[in-house]
Amino acid sequence: MDADLFKALGDATRRTILDELVERDGQTLFELCGRLTMKHGLTSSRQAISQHLAVLEEAGLVHTRREGRYKFHHVDTSPLRAIVERWPVEREDADQ
Amino acid sequence: MDADLFKALGDATRRTILDELVERDGQTLFELCGRLTMKHGLTSSRQAISQHLAVLEEAGLVHTRREGRYKFHHVDTSPLRAIVERWPVEREDADQ
DNA sequence: TTGACAGGCAAGTATCGGCTTGCGTATAAC
DNA sequence: GTTATACGCAAGCCGATACTTGCCTGTCAA
Numbered sequence: 001m002d003a004d005l006f007k008a009l010g011d012a013t014r015r016t017i018l019d020e021l022v023e024r025d026g027q028t029l030f031e032l033c034g035r036l037t038m039k040h041g042l043t044s045s046r047q048a049i050s051q052h053l054a055v056l057e058e059a060g061l062v063h064t065r066r067e068g069r070y071k072f073h074h075v076d077t078s079p080l081r082a083i084v085e086r087w088p089v090e091r092e093d094a095d096q
Numbered sequence: 097m098d099a100d101l102f103k104a105l106g107d108a109t110r111r112t113i114l115d116e117l118v119e120r121d122g123q124t125l126f127e128l129c130g131r132l133t134m135k136h137g138l139t140s141s142r143q144a145i146s147q148h149l150a151v152l153e154e155a156g157l158v159h160t161r162r163e164g165r166y167k168f169h170h171v172d173t174s175p176l177r178a179i180v181e182r183w184p185v186e187r188e189d190a191d192q
Numbered sequence: 193t194t195g196a197c198a199g200g201c202a203a204g205t206a207t208c209g210g211c212t213t214g215c216g217t218a219t220a221a222c
Numbered sequence: 223g224t225t226a227t228a229c230g231c232a233a234g235c236c237g238a239t240a241c242t243t244g245c246c247t248g249t250c251a252a
Contacts, residue, residue, distance in 0.1 A: 010209095011209090044210095044211080045211075047211075
């Protein structure tokens with residue numbers, strides 16, 4: 001099941017993490033922590049963010065790449081396609 | 097916020113309800129209960145389904161119409177558009 | 193009016209999920 | 223080697239939430 005996908009999207013902090021990673025891909029955990037507090041006003045701890053990233057990775061929305069002691073996080077929005085494919089969204093031809 | 101939307105999609109039973117309503121729109125609560133147990137193997141009680149429908153309605157995914165003692169439920173998938181608009185899904189031009 | 197039917201409300205329970213806390217590991221700098 | 227850095231693991235706490243239980247309201251048929 002794609003339960004992992006919807007579970008991952010169910011949390012506001014995780015959605016903000018996706019926002020951040022879309023804007024700047026390939027961040028490390030510490031980079032993310034900094035930017036989330038600075039730009040998005042989040043107060044989550046490092047461990048909290050780390051656990052959120054694990055959930056996002058389980059859902060296939062984030063892939064990771066190890067490099068020495070750094071771990072880079074990359075977004076992958078392709079799993080989202082399953083949502084609109086499951087419940088077809090009719091085109092909104094309202095505007096011209 | 098669209099927190100209601102993601103919260104609504106976060107539950108497996110609610111997703112199955114959406115499946116059912118997409119396949120056959122405008123069902124009453126009792127109709128839904130029957131079909132969910134028959135076709136989808138769910139064992140949820142009437143009250144449980146009713147509460148799920150309330151959550152779906154809050155998210156704008158289901159609209160209701162009263163008619164005497166009947167209440168018909170209609171799907172509206174348009175809120176889902178906000179998801180792919182928030183995190184653009186690149187076209188998969190793999191197939192031809 | 194009486195009864196069956198369709199649905200609603202609200203409190204209690206129990207499970208789940210996000211977060212903290214504390215310690216551990218590996219890589220790199222000095 | 224020593225220290226700092228970047229991250230991992232796991233147990234526990236606590237609030238959220240799905241579900242049950244019991245009773246109530248409104249509609250329609252006889």
